[in-house]
Amino acid sequence: MMINTHEVENQVPPREGVDEYSSNAPLVEAVERWGRPEAAAALRETGQLVGTAAFQHDAERANTHSPTLQTHDRWGRRVDEVEYDDAYHRILGAAVSAGAHTSAWADPGGGANVERAAAFSLFAQVEPGHACPVSMTHAAVPTLALAASGLRNEWMPRLLSRAYDAGLGGGGAKASALVGMAMTEKQGGSDVRANTTRAEATGADDGWGREFALTGHKWFCSAPMSDAFLVLAQAPGGLSCFFVPRVLPDGSRNAFRIQRLKDKLGNRSNASSEIELAGTSAWLVGEEGRGVAAIVPMVTRTRLDCVIGTAAGMRQSVAEAAWHVRHRSAFGSLLVDQPAMAAVVAELALESEAATLTSMRLARAYDDDADAAEQAFRRLATAVSKYWVCKRGPGHAYEALECLGGNGYTETFPLARRYREQPLLAIWEGSGNVIALDVLRVLAREPEAFEAFFDEVGAASGEHAGFDLELAEAQSVVREISADVAGSAARARELTERLALVLQASLLIQYSPGEVADAFVRTRLEGAGGMLYGALPPGVDTAALLARA
Structure with a gap:
């Protein structure tokens, strides 16, 4: 006979049926400030979708039923296909349908990138793995614009389409497409100039431009199920950028050998792979020997998406932690009513709001109405924010996970998955030192970017003495390093951190409630509080910070 030992009490109800957009005050305010009025309705619809139990179940399933590699079909023919669970395709299809990939290019204008960033953030908040191909497709557009007109005219409409087709198709069979990238190699990593993949001209020059045959190995190729890739290889004229379709114009498969899938710490729903290129057909994008210049616009925008994706992860962490403490009791009262726990969640919310505001302000700087000063600002601010926000992500996820106690450490709750996910965005598209050294390069080559940055940040001067002092110290460090940029590599992280903190403080002072800005300045700039969350x-005003959660 079944014995019922007890009734389950004091367990937190599922966080389902939540409008993830409308419940995120900092995001709503940012879209109202920098987006277009008509964006709100579509974002509310997306927020309601990703908050459903069905979408959350798909997110869990996509991460527990990992992609698998099929190198050959049953007859021994090479196919090199990655199979995903249907849940992954449903999520990816929903994100594409909502324009989270390329809507800012398809419908440009002031605020377009803010709206696209908000949609991208909402999907990535619940399932981050699919965001990789979504981001790369968005970021590929400016690089593809450098291709020959025939290639550009055939492929650009596919990237801008809101249709989703999971299969590979060629010869015009597909109306939509996702585009990935394959840059790094075993011997080089971030140093792409050390790449050895060879590009040999075939002599053909059709409507797609100059054709080459690529031979070599790529150590990381993300989202290998994509329809095409932007690849760096050594041509006779130097390192160059190439467009590599999975299916050739005649409908045959290109030589794109997926050797194995990476066994990653997190990001389990998204496949990453090693590939071999063996006489692979490719078409030149941009000028021969100028591959880095051609791929930089793509890299810059994927770096921005690393910031947006990390901020989305912080939002998930805060939302789950705040939900838990508002429904769980211990020692005679709700956790949220206990000062020690309230302080932890409040400071997690503070960090999340700073990241959200930073990501949305950066997105606004990428709109097509950005003037020269705005473009200079984003050149520096993107690198600064990529370094700082993405490095703050893992620690933030851990502290939120701990708020759930033992439940947080189990894979049946989403924060264990988030904890394994956040480090990726600090590594992808340039780990810490690469980004910090890029900030030094900006100082050496584009001093006008620092002028634009401090003009933007300085708009908050006069409100907080602690901010004004830190701003002056950051400017002093810039002057010191400017005297010997080449010899200042050891100070690159110090400089980047200072710039990041004054940027976030300035944005909070200008746009967030006074209680939020005051807490940030006191804890991040003036050194009050502790080294960990909750001190x-x-x-x-803990209550005011909690209200923002």
Whole structure:
């Protein structure tokens, strides 16, 4: 006979049926400020979708039923296909349908990138793995614009389409497409100039431009199920950028050998692979020998998406933690009513709001109405934010996970998955030192970017003495390093961190409630509080911060 030992009590109900957009005050305010009025309705619809139990179940399933590689069909023919669970395709199809990939290019204008960033953030908040091909497709557009007109005219409409077709098709069979990238090799990593993949001209020059045959190995190729890839290889004229379709114009498969899938710490729903190129057909994009210049626009925008994706992860972490403490009791009262726990969640919300505001302000700087000063600002601010926000992500996820206690450490709750996900965005598209050294390169080559940055940040001057002091110190460090940029590599991280903190503080002072800005300045700039989350100094309005969660 079944014995019922007890009734389950004091367990937190599922966080389902939530409008993830409308419940995210900092995101709503940012879209109202920098987006277009008509964006709100579509974003509410997306927020409601990703908040459903069905979407969350798909997110869990896509990560527990990992992609598998099929190198050959049953008759021994090479196919090199990656199979995904249907849940992954449903998520990816929903994101594409909502324009989370290329809507800012298809419908440009002031605020377009903010709206696209908000949609991207909402999907990535619940399932981050699919965001990789979504981001790369968005970022590929400006690089593809450098291709020959025939290639550009055939493929650009596919990238801008909101249709989703999971299969590979050629000869005009597909109306939509996803585009990935394959740059790094075993011997080089971030140093792409060390690449050895060879590009040999075939002599053909059709409507797609100059054709080459590529031979070599790529150590990381993300989302290998994509329809095409942007690849760096050594041509006779130097390192160059090439467009590599999976299916050739005549409908035959290109030589694109997927050797194995990477066994990653996280990002389980998204496949990453090693590939061999063996006489692979490719078409030149941009000028021969100028491959880095051609791929930089793509890299820059994927770096921005690393910031947006990390901020999305912080939002998930805060939302789950806040939900838990508002429904769970311990020692006679709700956790949210206990000062120690309230302080932790409040400071997690503070960090999340700073990241959200930073990501949306950066997205606005990428709109096509950006003037020269705005473009200079984004050149520096993107690198600065990519370094800082993405490095803050893992620690933030851990602290939120701990708020759930033992449940947080189990794979049946989403924060264990988030904890394994956040480090990826600090590594992808340039790990810490690569990004910090890029900031130094900007200082050496584009001093006008620092002028634009401090003009933007300085708009918050006069509101907080602590901010004004830190801003002056950051400017002083810039002057010191400017005297010897080449000899200042050891100070690259110090410089980048200072710039990131004054940028976030400035944005919060200008646009967030006073209680939020005051807490940030006191804890991040003035040194009040502690080294870990929850050690807030006296006088911080914890209730106001919690309300933002």
